[in-house]
Amino acid sequence: MPATSIPSILQSFTTLWSPRLVATVNDTDIKVAKLDGPFIFHAHPDSDELFYVLSGELTLEIEGADSVEMTAGDVYVVKRGVSHRPVARRAEVLMVERIGTVNTGDQPVSERTRVPEDVRGADT
Template identity: 40%
Template structure:
């Protein structure tokens, strides 16, 4: 049985993140598993580098379900990289330029306002392996 994001206000069924992650292979192409108020809960498989980008009006929440994620940040005090092993969470503050990178195959859970573009409001040129999307329905 496929598990689709549910419309707000309707009863939902539990979503198995393991099954949801097994349902697609694309990297840097998140799937929407559910919604919380005006936010999408997305999962993604990632590997390699994303793109430098910034979300002008929203923070971006990352939870590493498996693997390891590095997030390079350009902050007023300079550039730094945070490393998130499995089970770690991190929030990139709105307006902070950042570039996620996964040195190994990694699974993520993200919270973002519905309609947020994966490459932010401003970004470098988007490489072919990065899907510039507001998230795909879970198939």
């Protein structure tokens, strides 16, 4: 299988808040997404969530704590069970999450809930 080009994957779509599954390592999924504006507050009760900013700016609003300001090259892990809300300014991010993690976490399924498009091994 050829290497996956993250820049090529990101260039292949414009939809915001719609992650793409680029790899699976052990029991974790590696996803990329384009984000802009605020998401919803949610938590992942059974899993940590890693955010790595590839471009743009991302603020992670953390319930009951200071917000985390991030720019390209920054990484942050939201611990399991912590309610958070990403707020992006034209950001491209890489996320590492346990397999099967739903993007809206503990919130009811809504128009914001997305099943990531699987682009593993896609000819980019």
